[in-house]
Amino acid sequence: MQYGVFAVVSIIVGLVLLNVIIKPILKLIKNAELVANGEQSEIKYLEDGKTKNEIDELTKAFSLMHSELNENLNEVSRQKKQIETILLHVTDGIIAFNLEGNIIHCNRAAEQLLELTDKNLSFNDIFKKLDVDINLEKVIYLENWTSTESRVSFGEKTLNLFFAPFKDENDRPGGVIIVIQDITEHVKLDMMRTEFVADVSHELKTPITSILGYADTLLEGECDEAISKKFLERISDQAKRMSILVSDLLTLSRYDSDMVVTNKTEFDLGELVKNTYDNLIFEIEKKNQKAECFVTADVPHVYADKAGIERVVTNILTNAIKYTPEGGEIKIYVGFVYNDAYIKIIDNGIGIPEEDLEKIFERFYRVDKARTREMGGTGLGLSIVKEIIERNDSRIDVKSELGKGTEVVIRIPTKHEDDKKNENK
Secondary structure, rough: EEEEHHHHHHHHHHHHHHHHHHHHHHHHHHHHHHHHHHHHHHHHHHHHHHHHHHHHHHHHHHHHHHHHHHHHHHHHHHHHHHHHHHHHHHHEEEEEEEOOOEEEEOHHHHHHHOOOOOOOOOOHHHHHHHOOOHHHHHHOOOOOOOOEEEEEOOOOEEEEEEEEEHHHEOOOOEEEEEEEEOOOOHHHHHHHHHHHHHHHHHHHHHHHHHHHHHHHHHHHOOHHHHHHHHHHHHHHHHHHHHHHHHHHHHHHHHHOOOOOOOOEEOOOOOHHHHHHHOOOHHHHOOOOOOEEEEEOOOOOOEEEEEEHHHHHHHHHHHHHHHHHOOOOOOEEEEEEOOOOEEEEEEEEOOOOOOHHHHHOOOOOOOOOOHHHHHHOOOOOOOHHHHHHHHHOOOOOEEEOOOOEEEEEEEEEEEOOHHHHHHHHO
């Protein structure tokens, strides 16, 4: 039934084309031949005007066809420009190859990701450069081929490649399109997450093992009172260490989840640093260290989260005390430069190797793991410091030399952002 309807429609369309376009064109050709042979007398369009009307109708038909063709071409051109604009600005790389393996389209992102300087490279040239064993014919002709997606390392980048064959207007294989995604950051985050879980497990395993060992010994009941007290003290120390570790982990988790509210207010930085110094004076005296705190006269109030900044100062000063030997020196300065107040803490302690300076703010990173763990550090303090500093539009810079000491400078804005904007107008 469907084929019969299609045949009838085809016949009707053919008749319309025959009467409206083909017959007038044939008559025009015949009349043109007569004129060319000098036989104008046989052309009767001057007598009855029939041929003239047919010419007018044919002209209108061609004019309509011309107008519709222009509209279609303009629409195709517009869509082509839209697609080109999208492909130009999309962050994923896109390369299209024909059946011969030659590039027929390559956007800017693909050129940058694959570092292409020559667009005349073939499919095999490019994937040989990427060290990927892949066959163009398999991608195009085997729809269920399992390797239509591939992950490769290229320099310092990790790329994900998606291969999708496309067909021409006759529904025959026309080539293959490759979408290239830069997943370097995703891979790094996955590695960091894996390392973080491993570090947490290790950090918790050590005190738990210690607690279980002492507890089992006590349960055996073969220890005198002095040894029992000593074991209980160690159990308490390890439990406190675990409590601090879990607390720090929860703090970082809240920062990662953006659950920490930063309450910025104006406050006196010099007063905060002096109070922190006074709170730690017992630790300083216990190690017989010489510590001094200097506050410049005219330091304007800073605009930041007071509790957060207090935690930062406490952490940095505690580290200075912890890693400065007995009898060492610690100096604290509070001053003002441009629109920032600063805190400078200088010690003559053990220092940090130059190659470790860039890593000290990483989670669980320790310059001397054994010594840090012995002193009760969790390896998370400076990570928390970094989070607080960034959320308060502040900066922290560390200079250090192994065996000669460390200098930490913290810069905190003294003006509200609205005040800065008004000042710049």
